[in-house]
Amino acid sequence: MTIAVLSGFGVALTAPWLQGRLPRRAGWLLILLPLALTAWFAAQLPRVAEGTTLAESVSWIPSLGIDLAFYLDGLSLTFALLISGIGAVVLLYASAYLADDPLLGRFYLYLLVFMASMLGTVLADNLITLFVFWELTSISSYLLIGFKHSYGTSRAAALQALLVTGGGGLAMLAGLVLLGQVAGTSNLSSLAASGERVRASDLYPAILGLVLVGAFAKSAQFPFHFWLPNAMEAPTPVSAYLHSATMVKAGVYLLARLSPALGGTVEWQGLVIGVGAATMVLGAYLAWQQVDLKRILAYSTISALGILVLLLGVGGALATKAALTVLVAHSLYKGALFLVAGALDHETGTRDVTQLGGLRRAMPITGAVALLAGASMAGLPPLFGFVAKEVFYKATYEAPDLPALLTALAVLSSVLTVVAAGLVALKPFFGVRAHTPRHPHEAPLRMWLGPLFLAGLSVLLGVWPALVAEYSVKPATEAVLAGPAKVELVLWPGVNPVLALSLLTLALGAGVYVFRHALLAWARRLDVGKRLGPERGYGRALDGLLRLADWQTDLLQNGYLRFYLITIVAVTVVLVGYTALAEADLSGALRAPEMRVYEGAIAVVILAATYAVTRAHSRLAAVAALGTVGYSVALLYILFGAPDLAMTQFAVETLTVFLFVLVIYRLPRFATLTSRMERWRDAVIALSAGALMTLLVLIVTADPSRAHVASFFAENSVTLAKGRNIVNVILVDFRGLDTLGEITVLAVAAAGVFALLKLRPAQARAPEARAERARTAELQAVPTAEAGADPGSGD
Amino acid sequence: MEVVLAVIIGALYAAGLYMMMRRSLAKVVIGLSLLSYAANLLIFTVNGVMRGRPPLVPEGAVRPVEPFADPLPQALILTAIVIGFGVQAFALVLFKRAYQAAGTDDLDQIRSTELPKKSRKAGQAQG
Structure with a gap:
């Protein structure tokens, strides 16, 4: 398992070289790693389904209790399979999507580093290990969003994502450290056992708040959601992989993983359900108003992440099962749809949904994939999205608190999600053939094979949901609940209120889709997005930080030698003076001087x-x-x-x-360059420093009872070194190396003096006349410019 | 006698620091000199001083006659005086070149490593 995680980093380093050697086949070769990982994780499925868990640990920083510890249970296995499986799909896709990019090798490198980091995150058993991999995913996300680094918008979006998720990560680190101290263990697998103690602790609100900030920032929950749509600047395979299927779910993973220790309290439910529900509705509401395919998908991803967070907040067997089912379903259909959006962009030259239409003949396979994945997104039977939406509705319908409100919000967001699904899956492929910047063709094999596979899985699992229930959702639910759970998933649960809600959702969704233009005009007038914009807060915070840094730099690094000196001296006088007066014995220090006349x-x-x-x-x-x-x-x-x-x-x-x-x-x-006031100020500071030095000498010399090393030199000067002048003996014998150093310093200083006096800068050397002029200027010491005495250029 | 030396040390430190806080570069260099006197005397004094008993071993003896002045601070100061001179010489010459390049000895006018506009233009015209 350790190898499974670390191999990604190793292979990543070879990727640019491989791409250089085999530009056409590198993609096919590199997907062997994620495929092998997928196979290995899939092979663990039966064992984990029986309840076995795997643990491995390599000692890392034992003195701090930090181990490179990995742990595989149902929850981590579900995530690991999604990460490695979709990783293979995305890698292959990218090899065609970015085929013309000269930096494709670097892209592979980043992507594989991300995959390894993400695997590390979900497999880590140690809180600090988890944090390290967590931040590695943020960093690789930064590199991937900013991959098209020649665009300013890319760089800004990358920085924004890094700052938001990284800032959340720091909060999370503080929370995890506190959690580890309160729980008395830094092993995630043994945290559940000390859940009682954690929840009863005084530090619980702090731990909960800090961990939630980290998780919410990573999973783009309100009010941190704004970085995710901006992250769509990344190449589309990255959006599909990081910003939809895997990385943004790390926060969800953390909530699920820590819910046995932190969950179930009023604070947990209030915060997690509240934020999840707000995110779910806001994401869905903003999604259908977008015109950029990727932004539609990004906002609907935010909505789906809100659903997951909401369900984990509700807690209990039913909601947890629903969360994991939605998780799998969403990763499959959203990954596929992002890749479809990328293919459309690649083949037609635009992602603007209003410019796309009637492409089903030109791009039949892509269209089929879009239709299947979109149907899953909309929750149509017999796709897996339908199964997921059924259990989602059931979980809100039977939620212990506020079932009516939660169900209403769930239906509202799902209706809007249906509209978004229609925009992505129907609009580009049906209707009137629109004119596009490029003449559309079917995407190449590498760009439809993976999406087709993902869409196919949506169908397979929809028809046969027991498969995923048995091997993935059930063990994962048991891991989250830290106890046995009965988990079943069925395609057709029979006629019940939930099915009625599903039908209502589809009907309303279809209605909104048909009348979307009228509704859109109305919604645009409301303009909730701008008014609720925490992104403006981000901008202000960033500006403020820069101004603060400017101000601080001007204050501390003002470029005036005397202010540096004044600061250093004044601080020393105050601190040392205070200590001397408060701590030292001054009785012997203040004594009458004893001296001879000539000394005086x-x-x-x-x-x-x-x-x-x-x-x-x-x-x-x-x-x-x-x-x-x-x-x-x-x-x-x-x-x-x-x-x-x-x-x-x-x-x-x-x-x-x-x-x-x-x-x-x-x-x-x-x-005289300074004013009288300044001179007095300097005099006072300098005199107090002098007085302090006098006081220190008096204190030190008042106590004669100190050990002297003098006797050593006195004993050995003649016997060992054969010299009668003890000072000389020390210099040339006992401390001979010091003297060598001294001579060296002197030689360097002499060389420096010579160079400064004799060597002229290049410009001054060249023409005879100007050198002469320079010499005259120097002799007269006139402060006019001596030509080209650039101290840095010639010496 | 340490009391008098302590006062001298304090005065040298005060004067040295005061001079280093001036805007004129020449005064800063002089302040550096004063500071090095102060530091040397500080090392000389802190272990106690003794009148007229240099740490020398008389002919025929194997150790000096007690009491004798501590030889270790003397060795340290000897090194410090020489290095201080090296620093002083380098600082003076550097200061002279800086003055030639910048055309002023006012530290507030020498705020960057760039040349003043006039001579930079001259440099570009020829370069």
Whole structure:
């Protein structure tokens, strides 16, 4: 099972190479993987139907309790079969649909990565593993929606889908972590056992809210639904696979999987049923008003996802059974219809339903597929969609709370779904032959074989629903309920109120379809979609985020060196100063100075010279004062037993003064650029930093009882290193490598100085005259432009 | 004596930071110098100082006469002085080139790595 999941990632990496080597056959070769996976999962059907489950675990991050754990029961098996089966169909379809695309290999890569991630999501047994695969599906969805990356709309839609589902995913991660802590296990398969504890916990509302946000965002529930129609920017095979049959159902999967632990409470029912019902009606209402085939299908997918969420909210054996039946039925017919829409687009050059008509002779097979899948969508017997709608109605009709309202909403959305089905399956193929941008032909084999297979399954399962009931719906229902359930599906349940509702739905649907133009004008005037647009909220949030980032960047990265310094210094002074005053023992720090007269004199000289540096108005005065400070510091070194330091300091100080004098005369005179207020502000901050340093030195030196490493060097200087000057011995022997580093730094600095002084940028080197001019400009230090002294180009 | 040194260190830090907060690049470079004096003296002082007892081993002995000044800070500072000089020299020359390129030593005028308009035009005309 681990191999089943991970093989997808492996094969995905070879796909671009394979496409490069065998451009014509790569599609046929690559579908071998999903086919093999389908076969393997199908082979597990009988065992799982008997109630066996499979579990595998590979240790991943044991210290955090995260394992690459996989678990196969009825629910995951149903999803896994849909993912791998429809994956094969879509892959084959794409090989024809995108045959002319130079990036087809990359498309295969993304698609296979998605398939593997999706399998990982539904098979994962560990909460964190689930999250990782969940987010991988979001990322592959992002790449696939943005596949036509040269279009701005594609990129915007991809980003929107990523942000909405990824943001929901983050909420879900928080919820899952909390859930794992409360339940005491991060294994999904053992969560059901601690359901009581989770539901009684104080954290239950937080867990429920966070997990639901993740699930709703992924499954395009109101108010997160807006990303799904926009995701139709993706190539049609992607829409069929990710945004209809599999990925958008991940949220539904999560709800089903967690319902034993989280479900059954008032909060769960209120939220899940409410959101599901709103989504169901809204999706259906918007679907039939669209003119783009894919958008019709997208909104009706939203409606179907709403049905699934609603049913899982109702809970119980009947509703769960209904949810799983609708799930399978929807994946089959909607996958097929999306592929039909893609074929129409591919062959006629348009997806506008008002421009399509009378194509049944030109595209007979596609038309037949559309008719079968559309009939299933509309809920016509003997197709599987009919069976699904029967159990759906039965579940709402017999719901424990508000059965009348739920049933009314269910019928309303189903009526509109019938209209949408008519628009997709009837309108393009019957009636007057419309003029299309391209002359229509039947789609190639690879583009009708898969859809035909899916539509055929709709027929087969409709005629023989016991098959799917026995092997898929029953084990899955038992997995969701965490207990045995009696599940039967029949095509013809006999005459009952539910059948009457179905007939009413079809009649009303047909009526609306016939009079749709009049109704459409009326509905457009209402314009619910724009008014209820959470998409505007998304746009505002995105703009706000960018503005916030701009503001923050301007604040923190303002480009003024002094503000960086002021921030750093002020924060240090406040934090360190507070800690020093609050925590440290200040008794010994404040003591009377003890010094000799000549020491005092040096101190006075240093302080005076330091002050002079800060107040100097001439460059030479500043350099002279700086030199005075340096030489005086050297004197201090002599007085306190550091002759080596003093000698070095004298030498370096002399060089520094030379250097300053040489360079500083090429520079402008000191100018006072800041205002008096600014200078006072800086002075206060600098003085408080200085005071803090004084205080720290006093605190540290007040306590003499510290271990010295000096004795080690004193002991070993002569015996080990044969040197009498201990400082020198440390430099060249004990810490010899440090000195090597120091020399290296000095060499690099010297090279840098040389390069800056001697090497000229390319532009300045070329013409003789201009170089001369540049040299003059340099000598005069006139602040006019010296030609082309670009610091980045020539050096 | 540490008390006096502490005051000197504080004054050097204050002056160094104040100079580094100026807008004129020349003053910033001078501030860097002051800061390195301050840091060196800080290292020198924190472990306690001792008058006139350099860490030298007399002829014929195997260890210095107690008490003696701590040799380790001295070794560290020796390195720091030399590296400080390297940094100082590089900063000065870099500053000189930046001034030539930008035509100003006001840090607020040097806000980007792009050349000022005038000299960029000249560069493009020739390039």
